């Protein structure tokens with residue numbers, strides 16, 4: 001007898017093909033039959049009439065490694081139908097953490113991982129100690145983390161010995177099950193790596209059959225050069241390259257989505273293994289300190305805080321921002337487009353803009369920013385409205401662009417319910433299947449599902465997930481296509497999406513009748529074994 005029979009749904013299989021009405025049977029974690037009308041007996045029947053049955057959604061770019069240990073049920077994601085999260089992105093991973101560099105890593109990750117305890121660990125021990133979760137997890141090791149473990153926060157090229165040590169730590173992480181290396185070349189210390197450093201690490205990836213994902217060097221004024229740098233890694237090594245959260249930040253760059261997409265599409269036409277992903281919002285989130293010129297954090301957070309108090313440093317920052325715009329985000333109309341998401345030491349300021357805060361205090365906005373960072377000990381996380389909605393729609397509307405929330409799994413209660421985080425933690429995938437498909441009509445439903453299932457699995461090299469077919473792992477979402485949608489907003493971000501009735505992970509029911517069952521059947525997917 002089978003475990004589950006999902007009966008009467010409209011099955012959209014994740015390949016991009018149109019849907020068909022089918023029953024689907026699940027046994028011991030796998031899809032065992034897809035038939036027009038099934039008579040196979042099952043312990044449990046799920047009535048999917050009037051609903052779509054699709055592969056579990058793949059969130060190809062997340063930072064849930066910073067919240068799953070606090071909340072393994074991953075509510076904000078699974079309630080949208082997400083069954084697999086790729087973590088360790090943008091160059092930041094919690095491992096490896098060598099004892100002599102632990103304090104630095106802790107300080108470095110504070111705005112990204114508030115509330116998370118970190119201890120010294122190898123990558124293998126980190127993965128082994130990671131808790132059971134409701135979602136499947138793919139780990140990556142971060143380039144910034146590897147650089148912190150070797151050269152620290154110093155702004156210089158690595159020495160030959162340091163590079164050899166980074167290669168060794170990378171190989172160790174890959175052997176321990178990491179899927180690949182992520183980079184965050186937009187910020188220190190990753191920004192101090194040149195192309196040769198990345199290529200040396202990419203050659204380690206190639207030896208292990210592993211992948212490279214990159215938050216590229218610049219997403220604003222030099223965005224196209226930055227994308228070319230990532231493409232060049234695929235060209236030189238043959239390693240699969242995932243360009244993270246494609247965007248055009250800064251008002252001078254708005255309207256460039258078509259040219260940017262063509263840059264990547266041309267590489268793909270040349271046969272290069274390059275993919276990209278995006279989230280369906282015009283607002284980004286980052287540690288506040290990352291908006292300042294890169295030299296500000298040289299030597300670490302303590303050095304930064306001391307520096308920010310000095311008048312001549314502020315004058316230099318002000319002049320550089322006036323000339324070049326914000327680091328990675330380009331020119332913004334004013335500090336009113338930057339608002340506080342999480343400020344661990346000034347929690348009452350969450351939701352206010354930095355423009356507002358400066359006016360209230362009667363100070364110059366940049367002084368306000370520096371003062372805020374000092375009081376919040378560099379731990380502030382902000383939201384920045386730096387993209388144009390037209391560019392976002394064009395990027396999301398491209399059928400081959402994958403979907404990554406760039407966000408952690410959160411919940412409306414408990415330790416991950418703090419502050420005013422980006423609503424994309426709760427809404428990315430529901431917004432795609434609801435707002436973008438139904439309201440904006442930029443994609444058909446099968447095309448949207450393909451982006452976030454079958455195409456994402458192909459980019460990851462997964463052959464037994466992402467498509468509903470016999471023999472595949474039973475990661476499944478059942479949702480009402482007329483109702484699925486995001487409710488989370490910038491003012492009220494801790495709101496679950498609606499419209500998903502059932503989520504199955506590895507054959508076990510995680511969402512049942514719209515409610516989380518509390519089960520934790522997720523697996524840690526390993527590159528090897």
Ligand SMILES: [Zn+2]
Nearest residue numbers: 090215244245
């Ligand atoms: Zn990123």
